[in-house]
């Protein structure tokens with residue numbers, strides 16, 4: 592992928608948010624969320640159930656608009672960046688049209704996305720042993736997650752947002768999936784923001800850590816710095832969450 596033609600200016604973050612807030616009714620589910628995701632590398636977005644991770648990803652892809660503050664993706668509004676094909680998003684729960692054949696999903700992707708790479712998509716599926724003639728609904732959970740990732744990668748986005756795409760997979764399949772993400776995105780220079788509950792696998796799968804607690808970003812920084820400072824990642828995250836590692840949905 593040629594990142595140079597449309598690449599970010601030096602130092603421009605992939606995603607930056609300033610005091611972003613989002614409310615549903617009178618309840619603020621994000622408040623004062625400030626964050627800078629550097630270009631390149633895999634960023635882990637962690638936090639308990641209900642902390643606001645999906646809400647933040649939906650704002651970044653332009654699916655919803657903030658009720659306070661603002662955010663930019665490569666210096667543009669999220670909607671503008673997504674319309675340009677700069678943002679790929681894999682939502683929770685294997686977001687495929689189950690009755691469609693995989694090849695039909697690729698054709699839809701090709702029609703909708705300006706930088707679509709059909710050759711890449713077909714080669715990736717072949718490498719995974721997934722026949723484009725199969726219906727999405729007949730694939731295993733792991734295969735569906737891989738097809739969803741293939742569709743997102745074939746858009747050739749500059750920022751890839753993953754909302755727990757591997758949550759339903761068994762530990763071995765999850766590890767393989769994350770290794771795929773890391774290898775392929777490193778090869779293409781894509782920035783990945785990856786929502787996950789599995790803190791134990793972060794240090795091998797991710798470069799940066801963002802911790803969200805009760806709708807606020809309580810930590811953002813490189814994982815290498817934490818490790819160099821002698822922090823165990825799980826302990827660090829638990830401390831950052833201040834004991835909020837159970838569901839916050841009822842809070």
Ligand SMILES: Nc1ncnc2c1ncn2[C@@H]1O[C@H](COP(=O)(O)OP(=O)(O)OP(=O)(O)O)[C@@H](O)[C@H]1O
Pocket residue numbers: 615620638639640641642643644645646647839840
């Ligand atoms: N459309 C909506 N209407 C009302 N409340 C919502 C809506 N979407 C999300 N919420 C609430 O906002 C809060 C944050 O939800 P969000 O899905 O962003 O959390 P999360 O960190 O992704 O959680 P999980 O890890 O369980 O997926 C939750 O309390 C949720 O119930």
